[in-house]
Amino acid sequence: xxxxxxxxxxxxxxxxxxxxxxxxxxxxxxxxxxxxxxxxxxxxxxxxxxxxxxxxxxxxxxxxxxxxxxxxxxxxxxxxxxxxxxxxxxxxxxxxxxxxxxxxxxxxxxxxxxxxxxxxxxxxxxxxxxxxxxxxxxxxxxxxxxxxxxxxxxxxxxxxxxxxxxxxxxxxxxxxxxxxxxxxxxxxxxxxxxxxxxxxxxxxxxxxxxxxxxxxxxxxxxxxxxxxxxxxxxxxx
Numbered sequence: 339x340x341x342x343x344x345x346x347x348x349x350x351x352x353x354x355x356x357x358x359x360x361x362x363x364x365x366x367x368x369x370x371x372x373x374x375x376x377x378x379x380x381x382x383x384x385x386x387x388x389x390x391x392x393x394x395x396x397x398x399x400x401x402x403x404x405x406x407x408x409x410x411x412x413x414x415x416x417x418x419x420x421x422x423x424x425x426x427x428x429x430x431x432x433x434x435x436x437x438x439x440x441x442x443x444x445x446x447x448x449x450x451x452x453x454x455x456x457x458x459x460x461x462x463x464x465x466x467x468x469x470x471x472x473x474x475x476x477x478x479x480x481x482x483x484x485x486x487x488x489x490x491x492x493x494x495x496x497x498x499x500x501x502x503x504x505x506x507x508x509x510x511x512x513x514x515x516x517x518x519x520x521x522x523x524x525x526x527x528x529x530x531x532x533x534x535x536x537x538x539x540x541x542x543x544x545x546x547x548x549x550x551x552x553x554x555x556x557x558x559x560x561x562x563x564x565x566x567x568x569x570x571x572x573x574x575x
Contacts, residue, residue: 347513348470356480359510362487362501363397366465366519367427367527367542368494371505372397372484376448379483383451385508388490394452394483395429398460399472406440406458407432412555413532419554421463426543426550427520429529434458440479452483459538461527465519486526496521535559 351361355374360381363370371386373379379394398406403417409432420428433456434441441449452458461468475482486494487505495501496518506512520542528547529539535551537544540562551557 342467342515344467344470348467348474351511351513352471352474352478352480354511355482356478360508362498362506362509362512362514363471364465364467364513364515364518365427365461366468367461367523367525368496368518368520369487369498369501370397370461370484371487371509372482374443374480374482376444376446379444379448379451381508382484385504386485386488386490388485392485392490393454393459394485395459395461396452397468397472397475397482397484398462399469399476400462402440402472402476403430403432403460403462405476406434406438407460407532408435409433409533416532416535416551416555417462419550420547424546424550425463426546427464427527428462428543428547429459429527429539429541430462431457431459431529431531431538432533440476440481442479444481444483448483457531457533459529464527467513467515493524494526496524 351363355361358375358378360378361372363372371382373382400421417430420426436456487501488495489502498512498514523542525541528541528544530537535557537559544562548559551559
């Protein structure tokens with residue numbers, strides 16, 4: 339049986355996204371519904387039935403993060419410790435250089451729906467396919483934004499077969515790599531504001547991230563809601 343052609347699949351997906359299409363892409367923390375244009379992001383937002391307060395996240399690697407996010411050295415060190423030294427995925431939120439050339443194609447309403455108070459959320463270190471398409475995004479200066487491939491409030495999907503038809507129907511390309519790595523958590527990435535150290539969402543790997551911050555940075559993150567760990571163990575989150 340043929341193994342995944344990560345470079346080829348990322349190239350095909352990127353071509354679709356640059357042409358204004360919508361893609362379902364395999365990330366370690368679940369499948370993502372991604373667009374690279376104002377029209378595709380509007381279609382994603384409306385199909386998912388997202389609340390107006392919900393923002394898109396950027397598909398990014400650490401090179402994009404270091405160029406677009408505007409942090410002090412401690413903030414960059416925290417992200418590097420989590421994603422590079424310990425190899426964990428992270429949804430990193432931080433102030434951003436909104437005039438960076440990578441963001442130029444999404445000026446206007448699309449960028450407004452993907453930023454808040456000049457901050458941008460980035461999904462970092464989410465697996466080999468994620469790494470390859472992030473490389474293409476930066477090299478070709480074409481931004482990619484989106485969110486989990488599900489109708490809002492129905493839970494992250496770790497298999498394409500579990501997605502609602504409304505989601506798969508709008509995709510111009512689906513890269514199906516089967517069951518995703520962090521499926522035991524049944525949760526997408528932990529969202530952390532790496533400037534303020536506010537936990538915006540408790541998600542995959544949170545207990546590991548909290549341990550890293552405590553041991554290396556003397557930072558005690560607030561504990562997750564009651565029952566969080568139990569729900570992870572019993573696959574009910």
